[in-house]
Amino acid sequence: MFRVVKFGGSSLATSDRVKNVAQITKSIAAEGYPTVLVVSAIGGITDQLIDCARTAEHNSAMAFEKLDKIKSRHYEVYPDEMNEQDTKKLILTYFEELSDILKAVSLIRVCSSRTLDYIVTYGERLNAQLLTRLLKRTGSLVEYIDGREIIVTDKKHDGARVLVDATYARIKARLAENLIYVVTGFIASSEDSVTTTLGRGGSDYTAALIGAALDVEKIEIWTDVDGFMSADPRIVDSAFVLPQVSYEEAMELSYFGAKVIHPETLRPAVQKGIPVWIKNSFSPEKAGTKISSTSNGSDHPVKGIASFHNISMINVQGSGMVGVPGVSGRLFGALAREGINVIMITQASSEHSICFVIQSKDANAAKRALQAEFEPELVSRKIDDIGIRDNLAIIAAVGENMAGHPGISGKLFEAIGENSINVVAIAQGSSERNVSLVVDELDAVMAVNVIHSAFYLSHRISNVFILGTGNIGATLLEQMKSGLDDLLNKNGLLIRVCGIANVDTMIIDDQGIDINNWESILSASDQKTDMDVLLQKIKAFKLQNSILVDVTASEFVASKYVDFLRAGIHIVTPNKKANTMSQTYYNELKSLTRDHRLHYLYETTVGAGLPLISTIQDLVQSGDDVLEIEGIFSGTLGFIFSALTAEKPFSTIVRQAYESGYTEPDPRDDLSGMDVARKILILAREIGLEMELGHVTVNSPLPLELSEGSLTDFWRKLPSVDADFERQRAKAEAEGKVIRFMASLKDGTCSVGITRVSREHVLSRADGTDNIIRITTKRYYDNPMTVQGPGAGREVTAGGIFANIINLSFHLP
DSSP states (O other), X not given: OOEEEEXXXXXXXXXXXXXXXXXXXXXXXXXXXXXXEEEOOSTTHHHHHHHHHHHHTTOHHHHHHHHHHHHXXXXXXXXXXXXXXXXHHHHHHHHHHHHHHHHHHHHHTOOOHHHHHHHHHHHHHHHHHHHHHHHHHTTOOEEEEOGGGTOEEOSOSXXXXXXXXXXXXXXXXXXXXXSEEEEESSEEEETTOOEEEOOTTHHHHXXXXXXXXXXXXXXXXXXXXXXXXXXXXTTOTTOOBOSEEEHHHHHHHHHTTOTTSOGGGHHHHHHHTOOEEEEETTOTTSOOEEEESOOOTTSOSXXXXXXXXXXXXXXXXXXXXXXXXXXXXXXXXXHHHXXXXXXXXXXXXXXXXXXXXXXXXXXXXXXXXXXXXXXXXXXXXXXXXXXXXXXXXXXXXXXXXXXXXXXXXXXXXHHHHHTTOOEEEEEEOTTSXXXXXXXXXXXXXXXHHHHHHHTTSSOEEEEEEEEOOSHXXXXXXXXXXXXXXXXXXXXXXXXXXXXXXXXXXXXXXXTOOOGGGHXXXXXXXXXXXXXXXXXXHHHXXXXXXXXXXXXXXXXXXXXXXXXXXXTTOEEEOXXXXXXXSOHHHHHHHHHHHHHTTOOEEOGGGTTTTSSHHHHHHHHHHTTOOEEEEEEEOOHHHHHHHHSOOSSSOHHHHHHHHHHTTOSOSSTHHHHTSHHHHHHHHHHHHHTTXXXXXXXXXXXXXXXXXXXXXXXXXXXXXXXXXHHHHHHHXXXXXXXXXXXXXXXXXXXXXXXXXXXXXXXXXXXXXXXXXXXXEEEEESSSSSSOEEEEEEOOOHHHHHHHHHHHHHXXXXXXX
């Protein structure tokens, strides 16, 4: 039983690689099999020979310079063989022949397709001759075979059609002994001995033809990759080798850009049912990919994602096309006469338009051909002007198990939509093995990544950009340090921090930042923080599932949310400013998230880590009416007023809260009551009320003289208000009450201030930094709902933000 192996140009590009190929071949032959070794030209040589031929048409001197470089390359790759006189003489004869042909081309100033076919065959012939001599020199029984002896074709050049019966007969007659046969791939000849070639990928085709003729058990294609990948690893970091694919899957993936094997290669193997193995010549120990009649039945429905770039779409439309027989035939006939290959077709059911996708290099020729074909219809306006849309890419999701599997298309387009990627055109074959879509070239990388992730071909991935490294931001990063590995290992969720910014500098890296060393990396950065630059960088990265995490209290940053949402970037934030800016701005935020299927999570703006906003949203969405909300919304003020006693004055407690990290850097931001006013306004808007911050009645506990001046002045003057707060506390105590700083929402109005509440009231039970919020609704009228828990502190707020990031990531594709 023969073994058929083929090595491509990249596997034969250097002296070391050639020796590696020789070693692999000898190892196979050592198993006792007669071995057919099909080889391509040295990597890059075919293109150089074509360039030589085209150059000779107008500049013979330059053509000969390029030929000298080709000769030198063969000396570099086979130094030992070129020191042998017989080998050197043979190779020099080849180059003399090439030189004579180029001289002829330069004289007549044209290189015909027949001549070009002949010129490019020297690549395979030179390489096969030299490799044969290397194997002989190292002790192998080996014989060189020129592919023209055994592969028979018609007379077409650059892609001749193989005459299979005649080819198989010649192969069987020529290959009979227990040797290593080194065969030139790619090249063939017609029945009357005119040199032809099999087109790009022709060496793979040669190997498949030989394997089929000899009825081998398997055909091995050795290349520079580990096998078929689930996606292009240059695009998708988590792409992996597919251990097994069907013939149909391999052909679909190859057609749409997976440059592992030429689709034509598989035809002889399919006809004979011979498995084709893709192996890596640089890592021969790896299993590779098996291509056979069956796919792995336990696979995910989508086996792989392929992409095809440099694509243009041509649209032909007009009322004169509706119901007119033969329009499609004329259209595709005109393209066929120009030799233009149509990659994908989509037609409106109304017959009003036909769109088709071709390589961009053919777009102008296609338009001219159609303008000529439909000139009468264009003149009479029965067909509108023929339009070209450039800079597109095709993304194809391929899988044998997609057939009959409901929801594949829905899941695919949901993933695309969640990342704000616009789909230009769609096509699906009747076999259901392939769903193809056309997107802008700029969106192609992101599209491949989100589809790859959506079908569980990789971990779920979110890319996070964190603004703010103060108390809460730094704590969030610490929590992420300890939690991200577990999320990946236990839940398959990969959260990458790709950006960190403070008020002065920022760092951005689309591959992710080492958050174990974020402080030193950020301090070493010389990139100034700029929201517009950050936005442009995120857009340019084209990362899937990008999330902006705003841990600042900046109104300027909040004003930029609409720009990030318009760019398809989700937002998580504890920053209350955005939801308490103008009603118009708030409505725009809500509209963008609703209309573009984006996520804007702000649970921690009210109640830190408490599930307050989500609870109110659930009540409203389920049809309940919220009648009243009252509560202690500030963990800082809750701590201060619950700790107030005759022995512990107000100023002492404020200092304690400040030193414990419960207050803002300037405690007046808490004591002004505006923070609480923002929180009750957020809840008012959440239940559907339209109002501005100025509509909230705020009774600040601080007198005006303490609200102004420096922070040092504030601390110096603060004890002056102790007596007043003690009077309020004592009066409340005498009435059997306590004082609390509360906010209330009732009858469409909001108010904030110090209130005396009875000791039986639920709000009197506030302790420490707890928030207590009582919600009265139509459903919860007799026994209102109460939400209670820590409402301040770095850990709980950061934990709430982290939980929002995690929950959002699990909802993204």
